[in-house]
Amino acid sequence: MPRARQDARLFFINFDEHDSLQPEQEKEAGPQAPEDTLPWEADGTLLSGGIVVSLGYSPGKPHFGRAEADAEVRTMTGTVRSTTTRLGRTPPSIKDGPGINHGDIADHNSRIVLELLRVFGALTRRDLSQRLGLTEPAITGILRRLEGRGLVTSRRQAGASRYPVTEFMMRPQGCVALGLRLARRAASAVLIDAAGDVIAERRDVLPEGLIAAGKELLALKPAEAEVLGVGAALSPDDGIGIDEVRAAFAPLTVLANADSATAATAERLIGAGDRDGGFVSILVTRSGVRAGLSIGGRPFHGMHGFAGGIGAMRTGQDRAPLAEGLSPDRLDAAIAADGDREAAIAAWAHEAADHLLDAVVAISGVVVPGLIVIGGDLPDAAIDAVVAEIEAAPMAIGGRPTTTSWMPPLCRSPLPAAGVALGAALLPIVEFLLPDPRRLRETPAQAEGGAARA
Known part of the structure; x- marks a missing residue:
């Protein structure tokens, strides 16, 4: 759609x-x-x-x-x-x-129905009618079309006695999408269904084998599922070009975005979730540090797509680039030299927090997000240690004042490798199935009702 x-x-x-x-x-x-x-x-x-x-x-x-x-x-x-x-x-x-014409309106309403079923689970015609402000006959027409495409299924509501009530659910296996991370040192592929659940994945793939790995995953899709397309996450050290990917998977649509933006997409849809005021996803990779900004439910790219390039910021007492202060390679070297993994991570985290806090303060003062999520190619233990260091000294670190008008919550991403490949796979689903988040509006009563159902 x-x-x-x-x-x-x-x-x-x-x-x-x-x-x-x-x-x-x-x-x-x-x-x-x-x-x-x-x-x-x-x-x-x-x-x-x-x-x-x-x-x-x-x-x-x-x-x-x-x-x-x-x-x-x-x-x-x-x-x-x-x-x-x-x-x-x-x-x-x-x-x-x-x-907008008649087809655009129907397209938008169908997307809204799919999004509501994805977020809230099983809903009745009356539930959907109240949330969309449409008549139940109109809802019936939308559901029939979606059922015809294999995207929605139905069942009798549990506990219904005298008058049977039908509830509708998203049918995740109705379609699939493939996501590729093209980074030379972290190439990976993942196949997901319409709900964002992983069907199969391949990690730590050599760049020259990434296309073959993607095609192997597509062969594992459910027989009745349609392939919406392929998403690609781009980074400065890509081991394979996007043109080669497009040629290999033609005639499927191939959508591409920066790895920081795909990470933010994954966080919004299936990770930490969206926040009032948006959120920032800090992606720490072996090719640098980048930030993905999600504002109003959409990634913010900035002029020429350069938004979020925070890796070159001079941070910490030694005024070194942030990418050096948070380098996964530096952590690996410290663990190899120390021999005691926990002690090496603790020492590394203390220095890394000195650098990261400067970036967090800058982001907090300018963007004022509702949440900052950190993830990428670092071990979970290392990210947790850095977050703990920052939270233990929120007002000053290294003798430098770090006060700001708003310090948002800081947490580790729940997604592996910060969901870069997963976010890439979500690009076709966002493009063809889900509504524009800027047009999604709920009344407080509806939001409370949804939270109660969840």
Whole structure:
């Protein structure tokens, strides 16, 4: 269920708000633009199996009807799931504008329903109707479409007696996504379902074997699951190029983002969670230290995508770069030299805290986040020791004042390797299934009700 982009023309599924829509009622995806508009031709770019096909102009080619479009999708994906929706085309002169049409509204409502089922678990039609502000017949139509795509399932509510009540749940095995971390010294691959649960993963893969590892994971997906796409986490020391990844997994969509941003995405969706005021994820890797900023539920990239580059900050009493003060390689050397792992970690953590606190104070004074999460390629024990050092001396360390108007909670990420590969796998799920977090709003009563259910 993707949104329109400026660099591609898309066929959107324009959902009908009626409860039932038979295949014979579907309209062909024929010409709807003015007569002088050039016809569409499928260019073979897969955005989501059997859902949306990226199309481009091609003079002299026949128009696509329903049968031709299904055949093209079947060629690329091996399946056509859309039996109760229709492929439609919006004229480019309209779709490129900021307005929304019937298909966009239905797309947004479907995403909201999936997000509510993902977060709160089983919900009834009445629950969804109250949360979305839509009628129960409209909710029924949305649920039928999602059930038709294999993304939602239902069951009779436990304890229902005289009047059976049906509750609906997200069906995680309905689709999968692959995530790749391209870092030379920490390459990894992970396959997840729609709920973000790991199906299979490969860690510490050699860069030259990463693509093969990813394809092996895709072969392990449930037979009925569609592949939404591939996400890639980029870092300064990538052992494989993103163009090579795109070529290897064509025609699947490959989405890429910085490793700090994918880590922040994983934290928001399945890790520490979002916070009022946003949160900051500090990622400590063998190629440096970077911060991912999540503001309003979306990663903040800054000018030219350089936001979060804190590794070069001069910190600590020796004014060394933060990346040196928190270096995993430095910790490994200390453990090897000392022989006593716990003592080496304690000594390293005392010095590392001297550096990290300067960065925490700077982030707290400028961004004022609701939470700072630390993770990456450091052992859990080392991160816990650094956090304990900072919390033991929040006002001064090394004789330097470190007061700030707001010091947010500081904690270790619950995700392995700070969820870099996991966040990469979540990129297609965010793109094609989940709603824009900026448009998610709940009343206090709804939020309290959700917390009570959880």
